[in-house]
Amino acid sequence: MIRTSLRQLEYFEALAETLHFGRAAALCGVTQPALSAQIAELEEVLGCRLFNRARRAVSLTEEGHILLPQATSILQAARSLESSGQRPSSMQGRFRLGLIPTIAPYLLPPLLPALRETFPAFQLELREALTPHLTGALLAGEIDAFIAALPIEERQLTATPLFVESFFLAVPASDPDFIAPPVPPDSPALERLMLLEEGHCLREQALAVCTQVKPVAMKRFGATSLTTLLQMVANGLGVTLIPQMAVPSADTIAGLKIVPFAAPAPTRAIALFQRRNGLRRDECDTLAGLIRETWKASEQAGRGVLPG
Incomplete structure (x- = not known):
């Protein structure tokens, strides 16, 4: 026996x-x-x-x-x-997915309809939180996977790359410092950079972009959401970094202008994270494939990039 x-x-x-x-x-x-x-x-x-x-x-x-x-x-x-x-029954039943706040509002609108159409029996449950919280939730078995930016230094997790997106700079529409983009990495205007509060990976990415200048505005302003930061920019309080996927929604904000960085433009890599010995690998692979298709279709349709 x-x-x-x-x-x-x-x-x-x-x-x-x-x-x-x-x-x-x-x-x-x-x-x-x-x-x-x-x-x-x-x-x-x-x-x-x-x-x-x-x-x-x-x-x-x-x-x-x-x-x-x-x-x-x-x-x-x-x-x-x-x-x-x-x-035969893959992509059915409950699946708990986490997303960071600088991805969820922009990726979910095109992704959720595609999931409903392609896998109608897939019951997606969503959690939006910062990367450290999602990492802890995944290790504790509270979620099945999460989407965030690389890198994450946690040897118990494995990452499936999804796509790479560019960063742009959001500035006041009437700002004279940005008459002639693209923005060089040493532009004095970046001293007016406003950042998300501690714990957001976008904050660290913004600081990594601005290595040649010392942001001053970040000492006076802070926000917990990118939407709030963009409203502050539109009202002339400073400038902020914005990921490619957020550009379409930012274009609807009055008083805001999105400008590109000089080449090579800064980027961030997005991945789907799961437990290294997790048992839902097939579903994660299928979900990752659909996310890549959704992102590619979004780019081809002109969403998430600046108009030519």
Whole structure:
């Protein structure tokens, strides 16, 4: 009789990868005591210790190192079998997707109708939050995947690239400093750059763009949404960075002008993140493909780019 379960091997793989009981439990979506109990039961069944447990560190024993490639091979085969068996019903049921605030309002309007038309049984549940919060939610099993900007330094996650978009500069329409774009990276006007508050990845990207000037306006102004920043710009309070996907909605704001940067224009890479050993890889791959198609269609239709 086989007494070793796939669940135990999955917990073993997660602990071997993280070497931390709390993080491994979060990765598997269970409590730490439940994971510890399953690891202990696996060790009892195999008749050996798989981990050295110290007060501040966890490490694989020699037996653990021997078991790891075998466990990985078994789990890969099981996941492949499960995916094969589920293929006829893929893209059905509940899927919890997170998005950062500088992507959600601009990507969802074209994406949601495409999802409803292509996969009507796909029940998408959405969460908008900052990258650190989405990362924690994914590791805790509260969401199935999220869309954000690269890079994210978290070894328990894997990223599927979606697309790369350019940055532009939003300025007051009557601003004399921007009569002749494109904007060079050392333009004095960038000293008037206004940023989103701490925690937004767009803030860090804006600072990375403006390495040759020292923004002054950011000390006086801040906002929690790009929409608020654009309204501030339209009223002459400064300038701000805007991603390509937000350009169409920005064009509807009176008193606002969008201008390009000098080549090479700054960009950001967008990706779909999932847990490294997650079981919804097929759905994530299908969703990523649809997002790429939606973005490509948006570009070809002239949405998300400046008019020629």
